Amino acid sequence: MAAVTCHACGGYFEVDFAPGTQFTCGACGATLAVPVAPVAQPVQPAAPPPVTPAASAAPVAPAIRPRSAAPMGKPRPGAAARRRAADPIPAKKPIPTGSADLPRSGLHQALGTGSKKNNTVMIAAAGGGMLLLAVIVIIVVSSGGKDGNAAGPGGERVKTEKDFDPYDVARTKAQNGNYDETKRLAEMAWNRFNSAKGRNAEDEKKYRRHWRWAYKQILRREPQNAIAHERMGDILFDLKEAQSLADLEAVSESVRDDLLMLIEDIEANHEASLKKNRGRLWLEPRDKEAKAWLDLKGRLEKHRKATTERATDSFYPEAERYGNKLASDLASDLVDFRLDGIKDAPFSVFVHKPYVFIVQRASAGFEDRVASKWNDVLQQLLETFYGEYGEGANLTPITKPTPIVILRKASEYTKYMVRNDTDDQSPTPVTSAGHFEPGTGRMICYESTEQAERTTLFHEGTHQIVSWAMRRALGAGARQSLWFSEGLADYFGGHAPAVRDGKTVYVPGRINEGRIDTLVKSKAREDLFSFEDLLAYPRSQYVRDNTDPTKSRKVLNAYAQGWALCYFLQTWKKEKYGGQKWIDYLKQEFGGRSGKAAFTSVYGAANLAVMSKEYLEMIDELGKAKKEGRIVNGEIIK
Ligand SMILES: [Zn+2]
Ligand SMILES: [Zn+2]
Structure with a gap:
């Protein structure tokens, strides 16, 4: 034994x-x-x-x-x-x-x-x-x-x-040039490395060094050894696979062009090797071609998956019809949206469930990429919003085509805004790169800076989600309190990335410093809404006030105080008013019940005086923190 x-x-x-x-x-x-x-x-x-x-x-x-x-x-x-x-x-x-x-x-x-x-x-x-x-x-x-x-x-x-220890034996023999022992060492070092991972940093480093050394020796002897390449993190390029991806149907032209260019480059740079190894080529992970291949492959595989889904989900044909109709409606308006001498249709339509993107065409092209980029942000919003409230408030996923109109610059947006003068299009007092139209359910935005786009998409996209959540409460949108509808949109507009379980997520509720300035000044002037008036101020009244230049400060206060109340309930006094209490309140709003009555049904009429006091104290403290430079990335630091 x-x-x-x-x-x-x-x-x-x-x-x-x-x-x-x-x-x-x-x-x-x-x-x-x-x-x-x-x-x-x-x-x-x-x-x-x-x-x-x-x-x-x-x-x-x-x-x-x-x-x-x-x-x-x-x-x-x-x-x-x-x-x-x-x-x-x-x-x-x-x-x-x-x-x-x-x-x-x-x-x-x-x-x-x-x-x-x-x-x-x-x-x-x-x-x-x-x-x-x-x-x-x-x-x-x-x-x-x-x-x-x-x-x-x-x-x-x-x-x-x-x-x-057979390990040391193998290591010595491998260093003396014994190839079989080198292979053994590689395998053993790999296993030891994996068991040390996350447990013993020193061993992890050591064994990583060992297997990397051993696999490098193996690759010298067997340049096509797949296991060695995989463990070294190399990327396999396969000519046949690349060509079949380029042949996928309905791949956007720009992605197909990128892939064909890459194939061309790789064929030119590695001709002999590709021939010898029947179209297979191992690339180092840091290699530019490897990165491009991985990126394109990922996108096309996603596309392949989506294509399958599109073929079976009736949402897609419906959304496409809807998008084409909206695109042609916009085109036949009195305003000419054709940019850069484009002769035919001024808009292209792209569907990314649940969104329908109507992208203004420009000579720069890449409309599909603009749509994908904005879609990425909106999908992050969906994940964030549903992550926060979805389960608690019984939110079901959006199954209705949700229109996003993307204009290519600010001057095009101005064109849109003045094309007719319904209430819907009156500019909001937010410095934003777009707006939401409750009447049509549209979001209209234009390309600007990445940060402005992101904030706008989260803000306006929140309006769209809330509108979906309230779809059965017909007409409730106009009666809804402004503090809730704009406050919540602002609460999500102020979001930041965070890492949870190794995954990037977005967290809403970052402090909106612009709003603090408004709050502090108005409080000093004593023209803030009282707590109860704020609860009662409906969107319909706001729409009237918004066209009256003498009410501009009131409107601005309504926005700032709305954000502040959302922040107060969900973040500042999270323990007392957030969590389940807030979810209960959300259900009121999503059910079409707003205003003071809905608020007191959850938070209690007797508590309003205390809440009002705490709310004003928060404004003072936020003002102080801002003045002392203690707000960093939307959070107060000590
Ligand atoms: Zn074992
Ligand atoms: Zn808004």
């Missing part, structure tokens, strides 16, 4: 093989070997002569799916030992898979007795941690020292398995 501990996962085995025999750890798949020199055998009497002859460079067992090991260190050693002794399983019997089948404590052995390769066995370890500890202790005791290198009773050095 020889004791072997898996270098990668710590699994423990007692095996009957000749020194030097290699086998695969059934728990993690690492290649293990029986130590070449005898290890102290304190528990078992002298082992019977090995059945198999010693093999110096035995082949690694063929890939047998490793299973997850049971948690280490829990099993009772006695139970484990008994189990092992009583229950050896021949290799030909299927080894139980799945953790449910694995005994919690116990060690299963699958001996390779029936296998053609006698020196190759598969062993499954399940929780032998305690047993391993016990063995180590015994080894230490029997060697008469505190560590494995201490001298034995007879004065000679007693060797432990540590001295014969």
Whole structure:
């Protein structure tokens, strides 16, 4: 019997093989070997002569799916030992898979007795941690020292398995140019690297260095070794695959052009290699061509998936009809939206569920990219909004085509704004790159700076989501309190990226510093809305006030105070008024109930005085924080 501990996962085995025999750890798949020199055998009497002859460079067992090991260190050693002794399983019997089948404590052995390769066995370890500890202790005791290198009773050095770590053996041989050992080292270093990952930074670095070294040697000898390339992070370019992606139907022209250009470049730069390897080419990850290929491939695969979806979802034909109609309506207006001498239709239509993009064409082209870029931001908004409220407020996904009109510059937007003079189009007192039309459900925006576009899309897009949420409450939009409809849009307009569980998400509710200035000045002048008046001020009154130049300050206050109230309820006094309370209030609004009555039904009429006081105090504190420069990226720092 020889004791072997898996270098990668710590699994423990007692095996009957000749020194030097290699086998695969059934728990993690690492290649293990029986130590070449005898290890102290304190528990078992002298082992019977090995059945198999010693093999110096035995082949690694063929890939047998490793299973997850049971948690280490829990099993009772006695139970484990008994189990092992009583229950050896021949290799030909299927080894139980799945953790449910694995005994919690116990060690299963699958001996390779029936296998053609006698020196190759598969062993499954399940929780032998305690047993391993016990063995180590015994080894230490029997060697008469505190560590494995201490001298034995007879004065000679007693060797432990540590001295014969197959890893070190492989490493030395590999460095001396032994190619088989280089391959072994690569595999072992890779396994050790993966078990050290996130647990031991030093080992992680070390083994990374080792496998990178070994795989580089392998690639020198076998330049097409796929595993080595994959582990080095190389990117496989496949000419056939690239060509089939370029042949996909309905791929936008600009993406297809990019891909064809890339294929052309790669063919020119790697002609010989492509020919030799039947159109396959490994590219280094930092390579410009690799990056371009990955990017295009990702986009086209997404496109392929969307194409399948489009073929079966009736939303798409409906949205396309809707978009084409809107595009032609806009085109037949009195205003000419044809830019840069474009002769035919001034708009192109793109559908990204649930949005329909009507993009003004320009000589610069790339209308499809403009639509995708804006769609990315709007999808982030959907994720953010539904992430915050979707479940609580029972929001269902938007299934109605939601129009986004994109104009190419501010002067085109002005054209749109003056093309007729319904209430819908009266400019809002926000410095924004667009607006939402409650009557038509449209968002109209123009290209500006990335930040302005993002803020606008989140703000106006919030109006669209709220409008969807209120779709059954007909006519409620005009009666809705302005503080809620504009405040909530502003609350989402002020968003910032954050990382959660390794994923980028967007968090709303960043402080809008522009609004603070308005609030502080108006408070000093004592012309803020009272708390109750603010709750009662409806959008219909705002629309009238907005056309009256003498009411401009009132309108601006309504916006600023609306943002402040949303911030107050959801962030500033989150514990007291946010969370479920706020969700309850949202349900009122989404059900078409707004104003003071809806507010007090959730927050209580008796609490208004206290809330009003707290709200004004917040305005003071925000003003102070801003003055002292303590607002950074929309958050107050101490
Ligand atoms: Zn293992
Ligand atoms: Zn708005």
